[in-house]
Amino acid sequence: xxxxxxxxxxxxxxxxxxxxxxxxxxxxxxxxxxxxxxxxxxxxxxxxxxxxxxxxxxxxxxxxxxxxxxxxxxxxxxxxxxxxxxxxxxxxxxxxxxxxxxxxxxxxxxxxxxxxxxx
Amino acid sequence: xxxxxxxxxxxxxxxxxxxxxxxxxxxxxxxxxxxxxxxxxxxxxxxxxxxxxxxxxxxxxxxxxxxxxxxxxxxxxxxxxxxxxxxxxxxxxxxxxxxxxxxxxxxxxxxxxxxxxxxxxxxxxxxxxxxxxxxxxxxxxxxxxxxxxxxxxxxxxxxxxxxxxxxxxxxxxxxxxxxxxxxxxxxxxxxxxxxxxxxxxxxxxxxxxxxxxxxxxxxxxxxxxxxxxxxxxxxxxxxxxxxxxxxxxxxxxxxxxxxxxxxxxxxxxxxxxxxxxxxxxxxxxxxxxxxxxxxxxxxxxxxxxxxxxxxxxxxxxxxxxxxxxxxxxxxxxxxxxxxxxxxxxxxxxxxxxxxxxxxxxxxxxxxxxxxxxxxxxxxxxxxxxxxxxxxxxxxxxxxxxxxxxxxxxxxxxxxxxxxxx
Ligand SMILES: Cc1cc2nc3c(=O)[nH]c(=O)nc-3n(C[C@H](O)[C@H](O)[C@H](O)COP(=O)(O)OP(=O)(O)OC[C@H]3O[C@@H](n4cnc5c(N)ncnc54)[C@H](O)[C@@H]3O)c2cc1C
Ligand code: SF4
Numbered sequence: 001x002x003x004x005x006x007x008x009x010x011x012x013x014x015x016x017x018x019x020x021x022x023x024x025x026x027x028x029x030x031x032x033x034x035x036x037x038x039x040x041x042x043x044x045x046x047x048x049x050x051x052x053x054x055x056x057x058x059x060x061x062x063x064x065x066x067x068x069x070x071x072x073x074x075x076x077x078x079x080x081x082x083x084x085x086x087x088x089x090x091x092x093x094x095x096x097x098x099x100x101x102x103x104x105x106x107x108x109x110x111x112x113x114x115x116x117x118x119x
Numbered sequence: 120x121x122x123x124x125x126x127x128x129x130x131x132x133x134x135x136x137x138x139x140x141x142x143x144x145x146x147x148x149x150x151x152x153x154x155x156x157x158x159x160x161x162x163x164x165x166x167x168x169x170x171x172x173x174x175x176x177x178x179x180x181x182x183x184x185x186x187x188x189x190x191x192x193x194x195x196x197x198x199x200x201x202x203x204x205x206x207x208x209x210x211x212x213x214x215x216x217x218x219x220x221x222x223x224x225x226x227x228x229x230x231x232x233x234x235x236x237x238x239x240x241x242x243x244x245x246x247x248x249x250x251x252x253x254x255x256x257x258x259x260x261x262x263x264x265x266x267x268x269x270x271x272x273x274x275x276x277x278x279x280x281x282x283x284x285x286x287x288x289x290x291x292x293x294x295x296x297x298x299x300x301x302x303x304x305x306x307x308x309x310x311x312x313x314x315x316x317x318x319x320x321x322x323x324x325x326x327x328x329x330x331x332x333x334x335x336x337x338x339x340x341x342x343x344x345x346x347x348x349x350x351x352x353x354x355x356x357x358x359x360x361x362x363x364x365x366x367x368x369x370x371x372x373x374x375x376x377x378x379x380x381x382x383x384x385x386x387x388x389x390x391x392x393x394x395x396x397x398x399x400x401x402x403x404x405x406x407x408x409x410x411x412x413x414x415x416x417x418x419x420x421x422x423x424x425x426x427x428x429x430x431x432x433x434x435x436x437x438x439x440x441x442x443x444x445x446x447x448x449x450x451x452x453x454x455x456x457x458x459x460x461x462x463x464x465x466x467x468x469x470x471x472x473x474x475x476x477x478x479x480x481x482x483x484x485x486x487x488x489x490x491x492x493x494x495x496x497x498x499x500x501x502x503x504x505x506x507x508x509x510x511x512x513x514x515x516x517x518x519x520x521x522x523x524x525x526x527x528x529x530x531x532x533x534x535x536x537x538x539x540x
Contacts, residue, residue, distance in 0.1 A: 007322065009315040013488075013508035033507060050319065053168045053181055054295070055267045063157065066270045068167035068183050077323065084295045098187055116167065117183040 001027070004045045008037040019045040049074035052083045056102065058119050061094035067119045069102055075109045082107035094119050124199070125149035125441045126434075127215050127229040129206045129382065132161020134414025135235035136189040137427040138434030142233075143197045145438035150198045151227065153217055155205040159193070160186030161237055162415075163423065165264045168288050170315070174424035185423060209234075209386040211407050231409045231437040234383055234397065235430060238376040238415040240285075250336045255343035259285040259373035263292070272296055274369025278346050279303040280334045282310035282317070284421065284512075286373025291320035300324070301365045304332040304348050306355055309486045311375075311512040313421065334370070335362060343370055376419045386410060393462040394418040400451055401465050401473040402436035403429065411437050418464050418480070421514060425480065432474070446471045452530055459483050459490070459509075459537035468533065470524040479535070480516045483509045487537060492517060495534040496527050509537070 004019040013033060019041045020028040029041040043049075051074060055066040075083055086107045096102065096115045103113040126142050128135040131154030139152050158164065163171070166182030173179055176188070193200075204219035215227045240258040257265070257273055263285060265271045275298050279286045282305040290300045303321060308331050310317055321328050329348065335357050336347040350361040378396040380388070389398045389406040396417040397405040404411050413430035420426045439445050451467040463481045487509040494502035494517060502517060509515065517535070524530065 007314065007318050009313075009318045011508060012314055012486075012510040012513050014314045014317075050323075051169050051179070052295075055167055055270065057270055066268055068181060068267065070167075070169060070181055080323075081295065098184060116181040117164075118187060 006041055006044055008032060008040050010036040010040050017041045021045055048077035050077050050080055051075075052080050052113075053116070054084055054087055056087055057091045058094050058096065059091055061119050064094070064119045067092055067094075067096055067102075068116045069113050070116050071106060071109070072101075072112045072114050075106070075111050079107055079109050083109065083111075083113070087113065122151075122225065123149075123228040124151040125229070126151070126231045126233065126437050127213075127227060128152045128233040128235050128434075129209065129215070130154060130161065130235035130237055130414075130416070131156070131159040131200065131202070132235060132237050132414065133163060133186065133189060133423050133426050134237070134416070134430040134433075135161070135233065136186075136193045137430035138233040138235060138411075138413055138437065139198045140189065140192050141431035141434035142438040145435045147438040147441060148197065151201065151229075152193070152198060153201045153204050153206050153215070155203070157203045159190050159200070159202070162260075165260070165267050166288075167267045168292075171423050174422065175427060182423075189427065206236075206382060209382050209410070211387045211410075213409055230441045231411065232386075233430070233433050233437050234380075234388070234405075234410065234412040234416050235414050236379040236382060236416045238378045238419055240372070241375040241377055248334050248337055250338065251340050253337065253339045253341055253343050255339070255368050256337070256370045256372065259283070259289045259371045262289050262369075262371050266292055266296065272298065274298060274343075274367070276367040277301065277369045277371060278334070278348070278365050278367045279371045279373060280346075281305065281372055281374035282312045282328060283373040283375060284312045284316050286371060287312045287316040287320040289371055289373070290326050291324060294324045294326065298369075300326050301367060302327045302329055302348070304329045304334060306331070306333045306351060309510065313512065333357065337370065338364075343368055346370055376415065378416045378419065380416060383410075383412070383416070388412075391462060391466065393456075394464065396464075398467075399465045401468040401477055402439075402445070403433040403465065404436065404440070409437075409440055411440075418462070418482075421512065425514065425516075428478070429480075448472065452524075453532055454479065455532055455534045456481060457534060457536045459485065459487060460492075460535045461511075463535050468519070468524065470521065470530075473519075473521050473524065475521045477519050477521070478516050479519060480514055481535060482511055482514055483537065484511060486510050489540045491538045491540065493534075493536050493538045494519070495532075495536070496524075496530050497532060499527075503538075505540070 163182035163186040413433035
């Protein structure tokens with residue numbers, strides 16, 4: 001049994017959650033003042049995910065040096081740095097539109113990186 | 120050159136855009152948005168992180184994506200734009216003076232003006248940190264623009280003073296770009312930032328948040344070489360003997376935002392000493408008839424969705440003002456904020472002119488657990504809303520109904536306060 005300590009982010013109270021995990025499953029949550037804390041703990045303790053955002057250099061448009069990008073969906077928290085590293089050295093060419101894929105399958109996550117700005 | 124418009128919005132950020140869109144949709148056919156930057160979208164362009172638009176679009180967008188949705192609506196017709204154009208004066212009779220490189224000095228006569236200039240960061244001079252003023256000290260928002268828009272990293276070894284959301288977001292951003300963020304020091308015993316940002320921007324990367332701490336000295340003459348951080352007592356005074364030196368090349372300041380109101384002052388608009396934004400009534404009109412305000416220029420918001428909602432109200436009312444469709448005034452009833460509530464927007468309500476449902480927004484002055492938000496019509500308590508937690512960093516709102524006020528003729532004051540459970 002593993003004991004994981006989390007801060008609930010669902011409201012400003014920020015309850016300190018003690019989550020017991022066994023074989024990759026949450027067996028108990030303590031410290032939450034409401035039900036939402038339990039729901040949060042259940043995914044955050046065993047499968048934390050994040051959307052990664054960044055910006056990459058863009059060429060061919062004198063008004064812009066960079067274009068902002070994001071992962072099209074959640075990636076495992078442990079992969080966040082790998083995803084950012086996969087963007088190093090990448091340059092995109094203008095025109096690029098919101099939703100255009102700038103890097104497919106970032107760092108083996110199966111998730112694409114898309115532009116979040118029209119440049 | 121001289122031009123005339125029914126409505127001029129000063130600022131092309133989310134507030135200016137939403138105001139223009141709603142004025143157009145309310146039937147106004149002569150609207151101009153003036154933006155000093157070369158593009159629309161305001162501060163959202165540099166806020167490349169996600170977390171915008173949950174309320175408006177029911178999905179989490181990044182800042183530029185949220186801005187693009189409003190730009191698209193604004194650009195779909197019926198609204199004129201002047202970009203790269205700085206408004207330098209707004210007069211009480213709504214003569215708007217602008218300068219641009221393309222057209223030089225231009226005066227535009229408006230029938231109504233919506234102030235939507237946003238806010239700026241509190242400057243470092245206001246902080247009085249002893250020591251030299253070496254290079255390497257940036258406001259968090261400046262660093263955000265450098266990294267996200269210019270593609271330039273301001274430093275490698277970073278200390279952040281102030282735990283506002285921009286500072287937290289930049290702690291993560293610079294860490295992911297290869298910098299080392301030693302700590303975030305916060306003068307108050309609580310953070311002004313959203314819990315989500317504390318967890319996902321600091322805890323995720325093991326960056327310590329030092330509450331009740333401040334920077335007492337900056338070392339280095341040409342470039343920052345270190346900052347000295349000390350713990351503070353209950354009154355914010357550094358405690359001798361608690362100093363710790365952090366070697367670093369960059370200090371980011373995330374110590375608060377102030378509404379940008381130079382133009383409002385020159386127009387004779389009355390400002391609130393608490394919000395530092397205009398004092399407005401139920402239609403978000405300032406003390407100058409026909410001059411309205413919305414967004415961060417009115418009071419600093421944490422969620423852009425509420426900026427858009429507020430600005431839509433201002434735009435709709437500006438259109439009604441121009442068309443002569445506003446109901447006759449019967450008299451403003453002041454809203455009083457007390458017992459833990461710092462201010463309300465609006466600051467007064469005329470029941471005849473208010474919408475069927477009016478949103479009153481406010482902030483509390485401290486962290487409170489298990490309180491009631493109470494609203495009194497004179498000495499009768501009409502609302503008693505339980506909140507398990509209230510924090511200065513999170514704007515609160517209460518809705519008042521026109522019918523509730525209509526049932527109380529002769530009402531003199533509406534009081535907003537916190538009460539113990
Ligand atoms: C760093 C940061 C992070 C944020 N993160 C989030 C978040 O995660 N989620 C969320 O919902 N909200 C977030 N917000 C809040 C939200 O972005 C703002 O509340 C919103 O952008 C305010 O809109 P605005 O139109 O009032 O101001 P702004 O966006 O600042 O727009 C004001 C515009 O007016 C223009 N202007 C000013 N003066 C003049 C002049 N004299 N002449 C011509 N033009 C002028 C400016 O150039 C600017 O474009 C964040 C804000 C900041 C600063
Ligand atoms: S558990 Fe409930 S009360 Fe506690 S922080 Fe989470 S949402 Fe807020």
